Amino acid sequence: MSQTVNIGKMAVLIATLSEDELAHFQDQLKGYTYCSGKAGSMNMQKVISSVETAAKRNGIIQDEVYRETHALYHAILEALEGVTRGQLAIGDTMRTVGLRFTVVRGRPYDRSQEGEWIAVSFYGTIGAPVKGLEHETIGLGINHI
Template sequence: MVLAVDKRIGKHAILLVLQSEAEESISLPPHWKYCTGKVGAMDSQKVVSAIETAAKREGIIRTNGYRETHALYHAIMDALSGVTRGQVQLGSLMRTVGLRFAIVRGNPYEEMEEGDWIAVALYGTIGAPVRGSEHETIGLGINHM
């Protein structure tokens, strides 16, 4: 099993989430799928729901079945853990987030039989629910499909 240098799925997800809307989109390997979006909330479940809804709406994961949704959920929770520094709680700790997200699905290995993986990157702000009291944050989660 060899990770292909040009197919680092986490790197592609981070580049997508960091690029501004005015920038030209990065090129992904053939047959990879991706989508981006935004979410702001004081509830971590709302963040999870927004990302899951986008992934289903854009055809990144199938709408029926459990396996792909479960893989996406774990990638989201890993990314959210990075954003929240290990405590995946928002409103109960009096903090809120304003995040951009990128979801990327593809095979990062040279061997096709390794199958697809999914990466979720989050970038934005976190802080007290008072404008001006936030700071930047970033998180990344990667899981096999």
């Protein structure tokens, strides 16, 4: 299998698997840095901020390097489009989300000239703000740094 698939695949796996299940994939994660967290809200900005804060606190991106923050932001938006089925709105449309997220950074290409990439994955629930009326959702965004 080509190495170009791994960064997004790893982001999805990390977001969806338990710690015990993820232990089987530690060899594939070598060379990548990653962090995970949770975000639940009816406010899209709070979800975005949760991911950005986790990525900065865990050293996935450098806050003072604009291109890194910019790449992360676009990967987050792309992943949220999957979560929201292309309608980047939650609270405005009376939807709420409960998500696990993962940010993965690395060099997925064999050629070093391709540089570093960042992947963001969300997995969780979306639905009306009534407990029990939500359904599963997933989203993945990948961007070059």
